[in-house]
Amino acid sequence: MYFFAILYLMTWARRRKFIYLGTIALIFIILIVWFLFAHFYKPPNCFDGLKNQDEVGVDCGGTCTLLCADQYVPLNILWSRFSKVSDGVYNVLAYIENPNSNARADNLDYVFKLYDKDGTLLSRRSGKTFAGANKTLVVFEAEMQTGNKIPDRVDFSFTSEAVWSKQISAENGLAVSESVISKEETAPRLSASVFNKTANKITNIEAVAIVYDLSANATAFSRTIIDYIEGKNSQTIYFNWPKAFASKYSRTEIILKVLK
Numbered sequence: 001m002y003f004f005a006i007l008y009l010m011t012w013a014r015r016r017k018f019i020y021l022g023t024i025a026l027i028f029i030i031l032i033v034w035f036l037f038a039h040f041y042k043p044p045n046c047f048d049g050l051k052n053q054d055e056v057g058v059d060c061g062g063t064c065t066l067l068c069a070d071q072y073v074p075l076n077i078l079w080s081r082f083s084k085v086s087d088g089v090y091n092v093l094a095y096i097e098n099p100n101s102n103a104r105a106d107n108l109d110y111v112f113k114l115y116d117k118d119g120t121l122l123s124r125r126s127g128k129t130f131a132g133a134n135k136t137l138v139v140f141e142a143e144m145q146t147g148n149k150i151p152d153r154v155d156f157s158f159t160s161e162a163v164w165s166k167q168i169s170a171e172n173g174l175a176v177s178e179s180v181i182s183k184e185e186t187a188p189r190l191s192a193s194v195f196n197k198t199a200n201k202i203t204n205i206e207a208v209a210i211v212y213d214l215s216a217n218a219t220a221f222s223r224t225i226i227d228y229i230e231g232k233n234s235q236t237i238y239f240n241w242p243k244a245f246a247s248k249y250s251r252t253e254i255i256l257k258v259l260k
Contacts, residue, residue, distance in 0.1 A: 067164040072100045075131055080156035081218045082114060085242070088146050090114065092125070093210065093221045094139040094156035101134040104169075105162035112141055117152040130260070131162070133169040138208045138255045140223045170258040173198040174205065174229075179252050181211075190222070190239040192254055196229040203228040204259040209239040213247040220245055225259075 044052040046064035054062035061068045080094040092112045098105075108130055114123040123144045131137055139156065179192040190209050196202050205226040213219045222239035229235050 065165045067103055067166065072103050072164045075099075075105070075158070075162065077156060077158075079218070080112070080154050081221075082144075082151055082154045083218075083220050084246070085143060088148060089143050090123075090146060090151060091221055092141050092144055092154050092156075093208070093218065095210075095218070096131070096137050096139065098131045098133065098135050098137060100164065102166055102168060103164045104133050104167040105131040105164050107160065108158055108162060109160035110139055110156065110158050112139075112144065113155045114144055114146055114151040115153050115155070116149050120149075122146040122149045122151055126159070132171055132257060133167045135169055135171055135257075136255060137257060138210070138221075140208050140221060142223065170202065171256050173200075173202060174256050174258075176254045176256065179254065181249065181252065184249070185244050187243065188220075188241045188245060190252060191236060193234050193236050194226065194229060194254075194256065195234040196231055199231040201228050201230050202258060205229065206257040206259050207237055207239075208255045208257075210253045210255070211245060211249045212251050212253070213245075214250045216250070219247060219249070 042048065044050070046053075046055070046059050046066065049058060051058045053064075055064055056062050056071065057068040060066045061071060076097040076099065078095045078097055080092065082090045082092045084090055092114070094110070094112070107128060109126065109128055111124065111126040113121055116122055123146050125141045125144050127139070127141065129139050173196060175195045175197055177193050177195065179190065181188055181190050183189050188211075190211070192209075194205070194207065205228075206223065207226060208221060208223045210218050211220040220241055222241060224237055224239060226235060226237060
């Protein structure tokens with residue numbers, strides 16, 4: 001009321017000037033508030049180092065893609081084996097289980113080491129891989145060189161901490177059927193059909209074949225890459241070995257991974 005009383009007592013010219021100045025001042029204040037808000041206010045996100053939104057921990061769980069430590073269990077390395085390609089040349093394979101049904105781990109550093117019977121390191125190979133959600137996965141390295149030495153065991157280990165994030169496995173859209181081995185006693189060849197059950201094209205698929213002997217030991221492995229499979233289509237893939245298997249095989253297994 002006091003403000004309007006003062007405004008009423010002013011001459012029209014002064015009232016008009018007062019209104020103009022007041023309007024300018026109000027616009028100036030609004031601009032300052034907008035500037036401060038735009039430049040200094042940061043909405044909650046999954047990378048701000050704060051536990052906000054509906055996060056379970058700091059920047060993990062809830063809305064965030066990254067998972068907190070109590071939301072996953074570690075990878076389980078079930079076994080690692082080597083397979084002779086030729087004198088002094090061996091393929092190596094690690095067989096790993098991801099118990100997490102909807103989580104993947106990226107940028108996993110690993111190392112293979114081949115030792116002789118005296119514990120001497122013959123060859124070392126490192127690399128990087130990832131673990132898809134709820135998936136048995138394999139890590140394959142081809143043609144590790146041991147010179148004129150014969151390996152007795154292979155060690156496989158991860159050398160970096162896994163960082164887990166939410167994911168639905170892309171491999172769930174793929175299925176393998178009609179696995180057949182031919183030329184078993186000379187140069188074995190395994191053929192199989194991979195079917196894309198989804199309506200979308202799936203690209204860059206790694207396929208690793210494992211051959212097991214009568215004692216259920218993995219005795220041979222091979223790898224191939226499928227560029228793509230169109231939706232609701234299948235593709236035949238082949239795996240070859242230059243020499244007959246060291247022992248009679250009992251079954252084969254093919255592990256698929258959709259690469260990034």
